Amino acid sequence: MTDENGVMYEEHVPADYSEMELIEAKHFDKKVKENFMPAIVSTVKQIIKDYGVLEGVGVDVGCGTAVFAIELCKHSKLKIYALEKERAIYEVARINIEKEGLSDRIIPVLGDAHDLPFENEFADFLVSRGSYHCWGDKVRAFEEIYRVLKNGSIGFVGGGFGRYVTEEELTRMKSLRDNSLKEDAKVYSSPDELREVLYNANISDFHIIYDRSGLWVEIKK
DSSP states (O other): OBOTTSBBOGGGSOSOOOOOOHHHHHHHHHHHHHHSHHHHHHHHHHHHHHHOSOEEEEEEETOTTSHHHHHHHHTSEEEEEEEESSHHHHHHHHHHHHHTTOTTTEEEEEOBTTBOSBOTTOEEEEEEESOGGGOSSHHHHHHHHHHHEEEEEEEEEEEEOOTTSOHHHHHHHHHHHHHHHGGGGGGGGOHHHHHHHHHHTTOOSEEEEEETTEEEEEEEO
């Protein structure tokens, strides 16, 4: 089913989600807020500094519990579609959005990065922070991202902590992330692998950023 905004809802959501209880999702949300808020605030600040006050339709791919989408919404004029694959995490995202009084500007969407439930040329700005390592088929996910970007729009995808964290915060959060993700954390220190993925996805206009802010790619369409 597609709504008037070109968003396809749950009939098109893949069924192979891992099971996660709501209580686990709430615990995950609590840990994110306790440990990674400086990174979220820093990355949003970096985005606004680099791209100005964003307007139009935004998409957050792999939004988790929507903590990042909420922060971005507060510092932009975007209407954000916050996409999450895991149903329990999606439910906590919906609760967080309602608590912030942002239900009119952030729309939680249950879906998968490999099959984005949006029409072609849907988004004025697309962001994905910290979900890149979860994508089983990274080429396919980037193909989908490029498909839903409007001509003239920007995608900002990767993982890290933003330019504006302190050295102490950076060291603490990087250690927490690497201990949590283990082998998966290596993708955030592999710019050559990311470049190859983008080439294989037939994306030519991109700029890779690999510095203390993390590993990111800016995609222009």
